[in-house]
Amino acid sequence: MNNHEKHSMNQYLRAANYLTAAQIFLADNHLMKRAIKPDDIKNRLLGHWGSCPGINFAYAHLSRYAKKYDQDMMFVLGPGHGFPALQANLYLEGTLSHFDPTLPMNLDGIRRLCREFSWPYGYPSHSNPETPGVILEGGELGYALSTSYGAVMDNPDLIVAALIGDGEAETGPTAGAWHLNKLINPRKDGVVLPILHLNGYKISQPTIFGRMSNYELMTLFSGYGYEPRIVDATKGDVNPHDAMAEALDWAHDLIAEVRSSHDTVSPRMPMIIMRTLKGWTGVKELPDGEKVEGNCLAHQVVLNEAKTDKEELKLLNEWLGSYKFDELFTEANGFGSYVDDILPENPEKRLGRSRHAHGGNAVYKPLDLPRAEDFAEDATIPGTMGSSSMRRTGLYLEEVFRRNADHKNFRMMSPDETYSNKLDDIFKATSRSWQWPIMSWDKDLTQDGRVMEMLSEHNMQGLMQGYVLTGRHAMFASYEAFLTVVSSMVDQYAKFLTQSRGVEWRGTIPSINYILTSSGWRQDHNGFSHQNPGFIDDILRRQSNFSNVYFPADGNCTLVAVENMLKSVRQINAVVAGKTVEPRWLTPELARKQIDTGLMIWDFASDEQPDIVMAAAGDYPTKETMAAIDIIKTERPDVKVRCVNVSSLTTQGFGTLANTASQQLFDDIFTEDKPVVFNFHGYPQTVKSILFNYAVDGTRFDVRGYKEIGSTTTPFDMHVRNETSRYDLAIAAFRKLGQTDAIPVQEAEHLIAKYRARIEANTAYIKQHGIDLPELDAWVWPAARDLERTKEEEWRGQTN
Known part of the structure; x- marks a missing residue:
């Protein structure tokens, strides 16, 4: 940097630091x-000062970099509590004024910027969706790096500078995210430039990374596959502006070298380790002599008692006065030319104005989707065996990849489970992305793959969020039990969606979509640790009504649900479906009607004027319910049964966001007074809470589901332990029918005893043979009993 640039940079940082502290x-x-x-x-003094000067330093130099190289660049701030620094820079670059006319570049704008920070009905204390350029709130630490890598996928002209605090660097998700460089192709994707900001301290103690030596840091990140460079602004004999500018020039040259190199394996991309003092340029010591600058005491509000303590008020005056803001801004002329010396001339190139961060037509394009009917199976005869929901989904997604190959706007995320979840037909159209060495025996690995696999649910979620928030589409498939690992991340994302609704300039973005498979009902072999439907509840707890959870009964319904999910925007969707071969229940036409309405009477298994309603949600619970109906009609042909299938739930009720069941529809489907036995895929309390949306006598609903009782056992015994088996459902139905005099009480008791004995017989059998009685697996719906059955495919490898 020449002397003029350094002078302008110093002025810019004085202005940024002053505005940060003034807020x-x-x-x-x-x-x-x-x-x-x-x-x-x-x-009331709120906010975090300590990391802000370092953020200002990095932001200013990145702005100069974008100007010098005419570079499209985004800035992702990991420590969201450094928000006043981000606000200060967005204000100085004119971005806030562009999106919010109430923040003009004059005294009125400065007054509002400062007064409204961390203020009721003003600005929050952390990064948020109302802030231009933001795709990460950063309140919950750990996700800046993975979100940044998601943003650069399929954006070859984009650099995302990800500033990771040294506190955030201690989190598990960040520890894993450093290895995402093994999945991102720097020649076809954009580039993430990680900046590890070491100011040495957390709230009350040193950071681990801050106390590591330069040698330890260099060897660690070199071992991770990066080319690290240290910028140490704490050294008195080094001009920090020269050091940072030289480091960014070096990074630019290295990126260009990697992209033009013929050596495409294990590309070593640059990262910067930036040491600054915590609370740099601020108060050096408190009146009692305690060290502030360069210590944990600089973390939040430095002078808490400045309003009432004369000594602290004196220090505040000396601190803010040291920036000499009157030399940097005047009411007559505004900010000086030093701002223009730092910022890109084209406002669209400024970090907060990146088109990638705001959704809408500039980045969002709907997927070219095939019709679900093109992949459906014949179900003219209900109960035909041979439908694997995940096999159907894999074939559908294969075509999605093919149709959108040129647009490069669809990706799949999975923690090493694509094969296990039987979605591997997608590898006929794409492969897994892998930039490190590929051996001759490796399967489905290429540098250009569009399936992102890493055994870290956190980082798959981060990739998806970064990809979707920059306008592209994604599907995250995982074992049902282990998506709860990212429940808190989903909660943070849901908050982002909620706030985004009221932000006019935030354009359309796709939904984030989950496939929950390998469910607990078929995790009998892996045991209790793999049996957890809790992610369903995590989604349905969200109160802003943008979540759909689908429970398709068969492969045809699954296809329609997946199609609807990929069409939707600004939502959180999940489909819960198994991977084993199960019955086909609905034709393609009926499957679409089922998914669109969310709940439906299955006429082929129902009678007029029912004595009892047998309801189910989910493929395995549906099969057990249908078998229970078969038992009831076999034992008592005179009993009139209604079969109801619920294929989706929302926070508001049964059905979908677009078509939630009204009270009238609810009464029409479930009747107003007949007993209901409801077999649910997840926890019974989930359905019970949904029932509170309706005026209903809850005592007539007997809701069954997973009761947290599991082990390594047999598939049918999983249902027995949780009282969701066909025998348990039949017992519940006979009890209800006896209580309502639909059948004699004595007959009900006889049938209850009969099927309790059946349960006991299977329990004795599995203890001896290790498998269920053959008749249980051999059961077929009566109409399909003469048809050929499709056998379960063999899985070569692990049985997960």
Whole structure:
């Protein structure tokens, strides 16, 4: 940097640091035309100062980089509590004024910027969706790096600078995210430039990375496959601006070298390790002599008692006065030319204005989707055996990949489970992305693959969020039990969606979509640890009504659900479906009607004027319910049964967001007074809570589901232990029928005893033979009993 650039950079940083501190402290006297008085200070001081000067330093130099190289660049801030620094830079670059006319580049704008920070009905204390350029809130730490890698996929002209705090670097998700460089192709995708910000301290103690030596840091990140470079702004004999500018020039040259190299294996991309003092340029010591700058005491509000303590008020005046803001801004002329010396001339090239961060037509394009009917199977005869929902889904997604290959706007995420979940037909159209060495015996690995696999649910979620928030489509497939690992991340994303609704300039983005398979009902071989339907509840707890959870009964319904999910925007969708061969229940036409309405009477298994309603949600519970209906009609042909299938739930009720069941439809389907036995895929309490959306006598509903009782056992015994088996359902139905006098009480008791004995017989059998009685697996719906059955395919490898 020449002397003029350094002078401009110093001025810019003085302005940024002043505006950052002023947001935390000042309610008035924002230009410090006089000394700060107690009345000028906010009644409640909130915010985090410590990391902000380093953020300002990085942002300013990245802006200069974008200007120098005319580079499309985004900035992802990991420590979201550094928000006042981000706000200061967005204000200085004119981005806030562009999106919010109430923040003009004058005294009125400065006054509002400062007064409204961390203020009721003003600006939050952390990064948020109302802030231009933001695709990560950063309140819950650990996701900046994976989100950044997601943003650069299929964006070859984009660089995302990801600033990771040294506190955030201690989190598990970040520890795994460093290895995403093995999946991202720097020649076909964009580039993530990680900046590990070491200011040395967390809230009350040193950071691990901050106390590591330069040698340890260099060897660690070199071992991770990066080319690290240290910028140490704490050294008195080094000009920090020269060091940072040289590091960014070096990074630019290295990126160009890697992209032009013929050596395409294990590309070593640049990262910067940036050491600064915590609270740099701020208060050095408290009146009692305690060290502040370069210590954990700089983390949040430095002078908490400045409004009432004269010594602290004096320090605040000296601190803010040291920036000499009156030299940097005047009411007549605004900010000086130093700002233009730092920022890209084209406002669209400024970090906060990146088109990639705001959704809409600039980045969003709907997928070219095939019709579900083109992949459906014949179910003219209900109960025909031979449908694997995941096999159907794999074939469908294969075609999705083919149709959208040129657009490069669809990716699949999975923690090493694509084969296990029987979705591997997608590898006929694409492969897994892998940039490290590929051996001759490796399967489905290429540098250009569109399936992202890493044994880290956190980082698959982060990739998906970064990809979707920059306008592209994704599907995340995982074992049902282990998606709960990312429940908190999904909660943070749901908050982002909720707030985004009211932001006019945030354009359309796709939904995030999950496939929950290898469910607990067929994790009898892996045992209790693999049996957990809790992710369903995590999604349905969201109160802003943007979540659909689908429970398709068969492969045809699964196809329609997946199609609907990929069409939707601004939602969180999940489909819960198994991978084993199960009955086909509905024709393609009926499957679409079922998924579109969310709940439906199955006429082929129902009578008029029912004595009892047998309902189910989910493929395995549906099969057991249908078998129970078969038992009831075999034992008592005079009993009139209604079969109801529920294929989706929302926070608001049964059905979908677009078509939630009204009270009238609910009564029409479930009747107003007949007993209901409801077999549910997940926890019974989930359905019970949904019932509170309707005026209903809950006592007539007997809701069954997973009761947290599991082990390594047999498939049927899993149902027995949780009282969701066909025998348990038949017993429940006979009990209800006896109570309502639909059948004699004595007859009900006889049938209950008969099927309890059947349960006991199977329990004795599995203890001896290790498998269920053959008649249980051999059961077929009566109409399909003369048809040929499709056998379960053999799995070569692990049985997960």
